[in-house]
Amino acid sequence: MDLLTFRTDLDAWIETNRAQLTPVEAGEGTLAGQLAHLAIVKKLAYDADFGRYGWPERVGGLGGAPIYRALLGERLTAEGFVQPGGWSMTEVLAPTMIDFASPGLAAEVVPLLLSGAEHWCQGFSEPGTGSNLAALSCKAVQTDDGWLVNGQKVWTSHAQLSDRCVLLTRTGTRESAHRGITALFVDMDTPGITVRPIETQHGVDEFCEVFFEDVLVPDARRLGEVGGGWAVAMDLLPYERSTALWHRGAFVHRRFVDLLGDAEPDALDPRSVGEVAMKLFALRAVSRGTQYRISAGDRLGAETSVDKLLLGLTEQAVYDLVADGLADRVVAGEDPASRRWRSEFLYSRAATIYGGTSEIQRNVLARRVLGLGEES
Numbered sequence: 001m002d003l004l005t006f007r008t009d010l011d012a013w014i015e016t017n018r019a020q021l022t023p024v025e026a027g028e029g030t031l032a033g034q035l036a037h038l039a040i041v042k043k044l045a046y047d048a049d050f051g052r053y054g055w056p057e058r059v060g061g062l063g064g065a066p067i068y069r070a071l072l073g074e075r076l077t078a079e080g081f082v083q084p085g086g087w088s089m090t091e092v093l094a095p096t097m098i099d100f101a102s103p104g105l106a107a108e109v110v111p112l113l114l115s116g117a118e119h120w121c122q123g124f125s126e127p128g129t130g131s132n133l134a135a136l137s138c139k140a141v142q143t144d145d146g147w148l149v150n151g152q153k154v155w156t157s158h159a160q161l162s163d164r165c166v167l168l169t170r171t172g173t174r175e176s177a178h179r180g181i182t183a184l185f186v187d188m189d190t191p192g193i194t195v196r197p198i199e200t201q202h203g204v205d206e207f208c209e210v211f212f213e214d215v216l217v218p219d220a221r222r223l224g225e226v227g228g229g230w231a232v233a234m235d236l237l238p239y240e241r242s243t244a245l246w247h248r249g250a251f252v253h254r255r256f257v258d259l260l261g262d263a264e265p266d267a268l269d270p271r272s273v274g275e276v277a278m279k280l281f282a283l284r285a286v287s288r289g290t291q292y293r294i295s296a297g298d299r300l301g302a303e304t305s306v307d308k309l310l311l312g313l314t315e316q317a318v319y320d321l322v323a324d325g326l327a328d329r330v331v332a333g334e335d336p337a338s339r340r341w342r343s344e345f346l347y348s349r350a351a352t353i354y355g356g357t358s359e360i361q362r363n364v365l366a367r368r369v370l371g372l373g374e375e376s
């Protein structure tokens with residue numbers, strides 16, 4: 001199907017299914033409600049084939065360039081049918097599963113993620129090793145039955161509602177750093193896993209602590225080589241720093257437009273509005289270029305730190321404008337719309353942290369893109 005036909009058919013499908021795609025208000029503020037609705041939207045899109053274009057046939061897709069996925073995700077997030085974080089988890093995790101899981105495993109599990117039958121999470125960060133990921137210490141020891149995992153992860157988004165986890169473990173010595181890491185695909189109902197949700201300042205139990213105590217993971221669930229987990233991480237992080245942000249950019253843009261409608265005209269400084277609009281367009285231009293590069297088959301790398309940096313700057317600039325233009329409502333409003341603006345303002349502060357902080361993105365760009373010094 002050509003892109004124009006895809007767009008036209010997608011428009012028609014959205015109009016026909018608008019009622020089912022629209023989130024039920026009551027569940028909108030809770031993570032469980034958001035993910036339950038996400039599952040409904042993914043199933044609808046998958047059953048109508050829109051959720052299958054751009055994914056390889058061997059994992060339940062219909063083939064074609066990933067740009068189809070970008071178009072679908074942009075429409076669904078910009079219209080507010082799905083939250084960008086939940087939607088883009090698929091874009092972050094599925095490509096790496098396709099690249100690194102055995103073909104049989106990928107064929108078995110990726111369709112479950114695409115069709116909304118399952119939610120997955122990403123177990124990378126640990127207490128003390130967020131930015132310095134290569135120093136992670138959650139340990140996996142090989143036994144006759146598989147890998148025995150012991151340790152802890154933290155900030156694991158959606159872990160309490162996830163069926164599986166893409167997990168980085170330490171299988172070599174800590175001194176071996178990048179080379180001593182192995183990636184595993186773990187069922188979250190395996191005995192020995194304890195999940196404790198953490199509530200963020202915006203009032204959502206968005207992420208969790210996850211504890212592993214003698215958790216047995218079959219070797220068939222290994223992603224990539226033993227000791228090759230760093231390659232898995234380096235494959236995944238550029239997706240997290242690019243496709244995920246395409247959706248977030250679409251969402252933030254829509255909320256900027258909502259702000260212009262919601263705020264009293266004289267509450268917003270026209271110059272600030274113009275500056276924020278320019279940031280939004282810069283983000284979109286860079287992010288759009290990345291989407292086309294993915295579609296052309298380019299391998300993404302350190303340059304995606306530009307996308308991540310721009311997202312952090314832009315999202316916070318939009319919500320600084322929200323705080324100016326809707327000050328009373330953001331601070332003290334108790335109607336649902338005000339509570340939503342407040343919640344989004346608070347969450348926007350995380351935009352310079354998740355997926356790697358802005359300081360780390362600047363380090364990556366300085367060292368790996370501009371060649372200004374070695375990694376320490």
Ligand SMILES: Cc1cc2nc3c(=O)[nH]c(=O)nc-3n(C[C@H](O)[C@H](O)[C@H](O)COP(=O)(O)OP(=O)(O)OC[C@H]3O[C@@H](n4cnc5c(N)ncnc54)[C@H](O)[C@@H]3O)c2cc1C
Pocket residue numbers: 121122123124125126128129130131132154155156157158206207350353354355356357358359360363
């Ligand atoms: C909303 C949200 C969702 C998340 N979801 C997940 C998830 O699903 N899975 C997951 O694994 N992780 C997740 N994370 C964790 C995220 O990846 C980490 O918070 C992030 O990488 C930073 O690590 P840290 O919190 O340990 O901070 P630290 O690494 O302790 O950093 C603290 C401060 O020091 C600065 N700093 C650290 N090292 C350097 C350096 N070398 N040079 C300059 N400055 C430096 C940092 O920029 C930061 O300002 C999530 C985080 C958030 C906020």
